[in-house]
Amino acid sequence: MVDCCFETADGLTVVDFKTDRVFSALEVRQRAEHYRPQLEAYSRALERVLEKKVVRRALYFLAAGETMEI
Numbered sequence: 001m002v003d004c005c006f007e008t009a010d011g012l013t014v015v016d017f018k019t020d021r022v023f024s025a026l027e028v029r030q031r032a033e034h035y036r037p038q039l040e041a042y043s044r045a046l047e048r049v050l051e052k053k054v055v056r057r058a059l060y061f062l063a064a065g066e067t068m069e070i
Helices: 024-050
Strands: 004-007 014-019 053-060 066-070
Touching: 014 024, 024 053, 024 066
Parallel strands: 014 053
Antiparallel strands: 004 014, 053 066
């Protein structure tokens, strides 16, 4: 399930919130790569259903307070 999706003038942005207990920049980058396929699947589904382009994908890691764009 997509946590958050919103539209800007450029297209759709997809944000997924993660509760992983990661804190360092390295851990955030590693976990972001782990979740890349999930965000790509969300993007394909949204583009198909909404017929709009996904222009930004981001993961927000709650424990680290960090956003990682994919």
